[in-house]
Amino acid sequence: MRIGGRIVRPGAVIGGHVEIDGPTIIDVAAGNRAGDDIIVPGFVDLHCHGGGGHTFTIGDAADARAAAAFHLGHGTTTMLASLVSSPFELMRDATRGYLPLVQDRTIAGLHYEGPYLSDARCGAQNPEFLRDPSVEELSKLIKVGEGAVRMVTIAPELPGAAEAIAFLREHGVLAAVGHTDATYAQTEAGIAAGATVGTHLFNGMRPPHHREPGPVIGLLDSIAVCELIADNIHLHPGMLAFAARSAGPDRAALITDAMDATGMPDGAYELGGQEVIVADRVARLARNGSIAGSTLTMDVALRNAVAAGIALPDAVAMAATTPAQLLGRADEVGAIEAGLRADLVVLSAGLEVKRVLRAGRWQ
Numbered sequence: 001m002r003i004g005g006r007i008v009r010p011g012a013v014i015g016g017h018v019e020i021d022g023p024t025i026i027d028v029a030a031g032n033r034a035g036d037d038i039i040v041p042g043f044v045d046l047h048c049h050g051g052g053g054h055t056f057t058i059g060d061a062a063d064a065r066a067a068a069a070f071h072l073g074h075g076t077t078t079m080l081a082s083l084v085s086s087p088f089e090l091m092r093d094a095t096r097g098y099l100p101l102v103q104d105r106t107i108a109g110l111h112y113e114g115p116y117l118s119d120a121r122c123g124a125q126n127p128e129f130l131r132d133p134s135v136e137e138l139s140k141l142i143k144v145g146e147g148a149v150r151m152v153t154i155a156p157e158l159p160g161a162a163e164a165i166a167f168l169r170e171h172g173v174l175a176a177v178g179h180t181d182a183t184y185a186q187t188e189a190g191i192a193a194g195a196t197v198g199t200h201l202f203n204g205m206r207p208p209h210h211r212e213p214g215p216v217i218g219l220l221d222s223i224a225v226c227e228l229i230a231d232n233i234h235l236h237p238g239m240l241a242f243a244a245r246s247a248g249p250d251r252a253a254l255i256t257d258a259m260d261a262t263g264m265p266d267g268a269y270e271l272g273g274q275e276v277i278v279a280d281r282v283a284r285l286a287r288n289g290s291i292a293g294s295t296l297t298m299d300v301a302l303r304n305a306v307a308a309g310i311a312l313p314d315a316v317a318m319a320a321t322t323p324a325q326l327l328g329r330a331d332e333v334g335a336i337e338a339g340l341r342a343d344l345v346v347l348s349a350g351l352e353v354k355r356v357l358r359a360g361r362w363q
């Protein structure tokens with residue numbers, strides 16, 4: 001199969017064709033422009049709680065499949081399923097329940113957003129379930145997961161955080177700094193212990209101050225990949241562009257942080273045992289008005305990033321290549337290169353999704 005158009009590759013957009021055999025890209029050939037479609041690699045979303053009325057947060061495998069299918073329709077071909085702060089039993093059962101989805105590659109693994117988070121910066125996380133980092137819990141969950149647990153968000157200022165981060169690193173699980181009231185020094189300590197990700201930079205964090213730079217500057221000025229929610233609600237477009245420039249496209253990742261209400265009408269929804277009201281695309285906790293997850297999809301995130309002034313190849317790197325590298329999957333997905341899985345999104349000149357190809361099959 002040949003797909004022609006303007007192909008977005010690392011650092012450049014070229015006219016030409018992508019040659020596909022079965023599930024694999026076998027060649028990318030420049031020349032003979034074939035229309036104005038824009039061809040980008042399938043998106044890789046590191047942080048997503050659900051969509052299309054379905055959620056990853058309750059541990060229901062059928063619902064999780066439906067959530068992944070919803071996002072696939074918006075171009076996301078690789079994703080982590082994010083839980084929110086929950087009792088240990090729910091985390092264990094969800095991890096076990098999602099194993100078949102990891103094995104058949106519906107999802108690339110699980111992300112635990114919590115429960116080891118700051119009470120002061122818990123945002124829409126349920127404070128009832130927050131607790132200090134526990135290597136004992138993590139070791140049980142990693143064992144149950146058989147490789148499915150891929151990322152854990154931790155507030156580095158909590159007691160036991162450094163030990164938990166080091167433990168995750170030893171076991172090949174990404175440690176992310178997030179929902180944190182850490183100082184700059186505490187953030188640096190978390191990174192020194194092995195954290196390599198910042199969970200939705202700016203959101204759920206102590207804001208930067210010129211005499212206490214806090215986690216935002218600590219993460220931007222580190223080796224960590226910084227997640228950014230490009231929905232124009234969680235972040236002003238100017239802040240998105242500034243953070244992307246500051247980290248560079250190889251250390252910035254667009255995420256959705258989407259909840260089940262994504263793609264659904266306004267109304268009442270649920271997140272981690274709490275009521276969320278969605279009005280005009282903005283999801284807020286019913287009890288305190290805190291912004292909850294987003295109603296974003298990766299195609300919209302890409303459009304917003306480009307509209308914010310980020311060059312298309314850089315925005316695509318942030319939506320696919322960089323998160324694939326972080327997951328250790330760059331030899332399989334995240335770019336349009338011979339030998340990689342044929343995951344492509346065909347976009348119109350206005351960056352609207354026309355068709356999605358996953359492992360060589362139109363969706």
Ligand SMILES: [Zn+2]
Pocket residue numbers: 047049082113257293
């Ligand atoms: Zn989240």
